[in-house]
Amino acid sequence: MNRLQAMELFVSAVREGSFSAAGRRVGLSPASVSRYIGELEAQLGVQLLNRSTRHLGLTDAGKIFFQRTEQVLHGIEDAEAAALSLQxxxxxxxxxxxxxxxxxxxxxxxxxxxxxxxxxxxxxxxxxxxxxxxxxxxxxxxxxxxxxxxxxxxxxxxxxxERILVASPDYVGRMPKLREPEDITRHNCLTYWMGPDDVVWKFMRRNKLREIVVPSSFSSNNGVVLCDLAVTGHGIALLDDYTVAEEVKSRRLVRLLPGFRVTNSTFDxxxxxxxxxxxxxxxxxxxxxxxxxxxxxxxxxxxxx
Structure with missing residues (x-):
């Protein structure tokens, strides 16, 4: 048994979640991957994986071995890279x-x-x-x-x-004017999903902080989705300035409350x-x-x- 190959297959199987996926990466059948890992377990004298038809689970020994083996393989990659970089x-x-x-x-x-x-x-x-x-x-x-x-x-x-508030010109034209942070409670906010709690946006001007619980009919953990919905006029989104630079330049989105720094986490x-x-x-x-x-x-x- 090639012990290093068996260790690589073990780590790959855990990452990919199956013997078949690990095998595809190196051109081996699921049975061959299973055999390599079985021989590794026999040599160690411990069971590393709990096997079922749909799932691979790590035993306690497997968790420790997986962590240490990843470090070893990463170290080997670093050593190879160091040697190659010289030539x-x-x-x-x-x-x-x-x-x-x-x-x-x-x-x-x-x-x-x-x-x-x-x-x-x-x-x-x-x-x-x-x-x-x-x-x-x-x-x-x-x-x-x-x-x-x-x-x-x-x-x-x-x-x-920095994060900025943006909405489409159509949305801005048909909704109440936004002059102060508190006015945002009269709007629909497209929020970044961070959990089941209320969404709080923080507004800062002249070192004065205001925290507003914002109303939201839609949330997502994907900024692309929030940007696209803001462009269609569905509401106000809080997004990083560089991610909406093209939309703001082309007037598909306009910035709101530019006199305030705004965030849903930290201002840094x-x-x-x-x-x-x-x-x-x-x-x-x-x-x-x-x-x-x-x-x-x-x-x-x-x-x-």
Whole structure:
């Protein structure tokens, strides 16, 4: 048995949720994957997985082994990257995660230019609103709108931003005029889903804070959806300025209450590239973050012009 291959298959099966999915990644049948992992369990003398026809579950021993094995495999990848960086340009696969709206509006247009510089580097970009666990090795780089608090993560701020209230000209024309934050209670707000509690928007001017519980007939955890509904005239959305720059420039959306700073979380907003803290940063991560640090502000500026 190739022990390293068995460890890789075990981690892949846990991540993918099945032997068949893990096998497809490497060209093996589900039976072969199961056999490799079974031999690994026999060698260790412990059961790592609880198997059923529809689900793979980790045993207590499996949870510990999975965490440690991911660290080992990540260390091997770092060692390989360190050796390759001395002789060749970055290559392999760079796994990137981003918030959806930033990924679509800002990140995606920059990928072709990056890959022209590094054609041997494959980029896998996944978009969602969750915060992935970089320690588990699922991604190399994650783009988030708030700085990470985990001491094991490194961060680089790429962009400062602010959240703004926007609505379509049609909505503004047919609804009561919005002069003060309290007036928003007479409007329909398209809110970002953060849980079952009341939605509170914070307004700041001259260091005076006002917190308003806003009425909402629709919420979503996806900024693209909120932007699209705002454009159709369905209500007022609170979105990051760079994500609606094109819509504001083309007058599909107009900004409301520009004299106030507005947020649903913190006023210290921006885009952060985050990655694992380690003694050696793989070259593929270094060149990608450097490229984005240089080009993200330019892309945002182009969108607003």
């Amino acid at each position: 060749t340009a970055p290559r392999g696969t760079l796994r990137v995660h981003s918030r959806t709206l930033f990924g679509i509006k800002v990140l995606t247009p920059l990928i072709p230019g990056f890959q022209k510089l590094y054609p041997e580097l494959k980029v896998e970009l996944r978009l969602s609103e969750r915060r992935p666990q970089l320690r588990e090795g699922e991604f190399d780089v994650d783009f988030q709108i708030q700085a990470p608090t985990d001491p094991g993560l490194m961060q680089r701020r790429l962009l400062r931003s 907003e921006g885009i952060y590239a985050t990655f694992l803290q380690s003694s050696y940063r793989p070259e593929k991560i270094r060149v990608f973050v450097d490229y984005m640090a240089e080009n993200v502000p330019k892309q945002v500026k182009r969108s607003a012009q």
